[in-house]
Amino acid sequence: MAKRKFLKYTSIIFFQLIIVLTAFALNTKNIQAEETPSYLTEIPPGMDYNQVKSKIFVTDTASKTLITGDKNGSGISNNAFGSPVNGVFPAFIDIGGTNSPQGTLWSTDDTSFDVTKSHTISMWTYFNTEPIDGGLAFVLQNDPRGVQALSTVTSDSKTALAPVETLGVWASDQNNLTHVSGAIQNSWALEMDTSLNNSGLVNDSFDDGLSTTGNMHIAAGYPGMESSYTPLSNGAYKLNHTDPDYHLVSGEGSGYFWHHLEITFNPNGDGTANVTYKFNDKNLDGSKNTNTGTETATNPIASSNTFKIDLSNFNLKDGQKLRWGLVGRGTSKSISTLESVDTLVDAGITTDTIDTTQDKTLSGSNDYVNAGDNMTLRYNLKYKSGKVNWANIYSKIKIPANLTVTGGIINYSNGTSESLNASEVSNGTLAHQLSQSLNSSNDTATVDVYATTPSLVTKDTKVNGEVAAFFGDTYAGNVTTQDFTIRNNVTKDLNISSTSPTSTSIKKSDSATINGNLKYGNGSDFDSYGVDLYVNIDGKDQDTTQITPDTDKSELNFSEVLSGTTLGVGTHTVKIYAKDSYGNTSQTLTFTITVEDKYANVAAADDLKFQNMTSNYVGIVKRDGDWNIKVTTANSPWELTATAKKLVGSDGDDFDGSIIYKNGSSIQSMQDQIVRIGGSTEAQTGTIDIGKEYWKDSNDGVLLQSNAGDKKSPKYTGVITWTLTDDLEND
Known part of the structure; x- marks a missing residue:
């Protein structure tokens, strides 16, 4: 019996131990759930962890160690606190932290920018609610160190991390061969700086003179160029912030942890490019942020700016791509999740x-x-x-x-x-x-x-x-x-009418105009929207035109002008109807427009001159300059004629002589007479320069015959009328 009692006692102890262990495990799980950071449970939809880690950024073993020998404080993880949607775990990118405050992530060769094309990168960012001592930068660079590019200092012949204010991007104040040699070279950076470095001391004066509004400022510049800095008297430097943009990014509550950032790169074709950022442009649900007023943790304000950058500052070779990346510094992490990178998928x-x-x-x-x-x-x-x-x-x-x-x-x-x-x-x-x-x-x-x-x-x-x-x-x-x-629907009869002919023919150089009128059958007024006019030409819908009422709201008038050149040669069917904002639709008017396959036009200067002469000169006076008379035809015969009025002096006297037309030995007076200048009974297409084709030299063509009488006025004027006929019959 004692033996059986011992076995029973052992069994009870074992059973109780299981209960205790189970309770402990459940309690541990509950504690973990309570400590889950809520910003992770609210991470916005983004690109999948595996895609970001394997295709967007360089994440090989070498990249895990910075050029200084320090551990690269950047990481790409799947969002273990959120639920995967359709098998997609949004990647979150953390940079910085207590143990490894400096981090970099650089694009692969495949996902770097082709500077001849436009690019867009969008992401969501979170800047932590703990005390912030650094920030994050988006960087474009062609540094010779490639994916090891980083702002550094030289100490005891060793390369070390640059001070916090540089974010790992800008040049430190001291301890470099030259001031800017320690910065990321051949680069441009957009900083989101969450630390105000304005003590006036060395390595803590970049933000001297900046506003204390908010707790983050956005600014941009060229880290490797001396023009980005202003030296102070004590050996410190101030960073030249052009048009800084201030925001509040910490202390947010649920629904406001994440801030949207979109960056676009657009080449201008002249060796420059426009880089535009938009910050806080979207709410967490993806809707447009339309907040106004003073920015608070729960009232983020949208902002944007465009920077024109000089691509020559990157010293790129022909066809070389521009690497982009995220660089951050701080004992508190900056966290991002990518929405889109168009060099992977556009x-x-x-x-x-x-x-x-x-x-x-x-x-x-x-x-x-x-x-x-x-x-x-x-x-x-x-x-x-x-x-x-x-x-x-x-x-x-x-x-x-x-x-x-x-x-x-x-x-x-x-x-x-x-x-x-x-x-x-x-x-x-x-x-x-x-x-x-x-x-x-x-x-x-x-x-x-x-x-x-x-x-x-x-x-x-x-x-x-x-x-x-x-x-x-x-x-x-x-x-x-x-x-x-x-x-609620309002049904009315919408009537359309037109006084224009239902069938018409035009030349290709002309236009056909269709005039019309719209009224309701019950005589009521149109509302402020009016109607949309729908035009269909040969079965193809044209752009809709809105017709709005003027003083008389009981009717609407419209005029549709159709160019023969746009229509093209041939017969065209045009249908027109209207629809108001309630969907009431008029009848359809149908028109036939025929565009003829002929075109002829003459162009001449408005002011034509003859050469100067003395008042007693007798003889023929030549033209002054090129009269530039041209005939343009398309599949058309043509004939150009001209007639002239007598010349009248500025003092009121008639010119003793007349405008003539000379063709070799043949001379014809043009005064009040029609003279043939040139033409073709065959259909022609092209432009004919009359002066070159018909007037062999300055002694032929339209000239001025001066007779013996005195010319009292210093100046005489008249009119030449050019007439082009394009319907000649070929005999």
């Missing part, structure tokens, strides 16, 4: 809000829809170029208020499609995983979400656009739909 998203009942795409000026109308929210995904696919694309489409989703479809450029179901909408958001990747052979996906408006509204209802996010492993982007107003 993609984009646009949107259209379509009233399918009225067959119109909404715009800023025509944003009305009727109650009961069917709507399409269209999202256009475009893969422009890239080195890899845009894969694992997941969509989160927030549906605008007052719309009920009925379904939808995704059409790919490779001809395949997939359906969207209303059941995929939860809490006002449609979440859907796209079944296909986008790449150069399947470069578009058109996502159409079908919805309806309420059948009746109690008043005109303004509906704000909403954000749709599309994120995959190599690109994350979002777009906001058009705002619109829902109104």
